[in-house]
Amino acid sequence: MRATRTQLAGCDSMTGTKRCTQKQMILNLFYSPHMTLTRQEIADRTNLRLSSVCGRVFELIEDGALKVRGSQKCAATGVYNDTVGLPEGVAA
Numbered sequence: 001m002r003a004t005r006t007q008l009a010g011c012d013s014m015t016g017t018k019r020c021t022q023k024q025m026i027l028n029l030f031y032s033p034h035m036t037l038t039r040q041e042i043a044d045r046t047n048l049r050l051s052s053v054c055g056r057v058f059e060l061i062e063d064g065a066l067k068v069r070g071s072q073k074c075a076a077t078g079v080y081n082d083t084v085g086l087p088e089g090v091a092a
Helices: 005-012 016-028 041-048 052-062
Strands: 067-073 081-084
Touching: 016 041, 016 052, 041 052, 041 081, 052 081
Parallel strands: none
Antiparallel strands: 067 081
């Protein structure tokens, strides 16, 4: 999938500090290595937009700080969503 000019401009305009802050907010949710959350649950708990959460979670997975750990069925839509959590063997 190719990004639109608007998406690229939005990504370029976000400062590194803001990205780091959002990443830290997400990582702070995982107080147990057994805890997993969907991206929507992360957005609800951090009050970040879902699109921001998806971007930061993608970066955290790429960095190895989070890992896709399963899936969970959404009660509202019936669609299965990935759950993410700390990689196994990592202390919270």
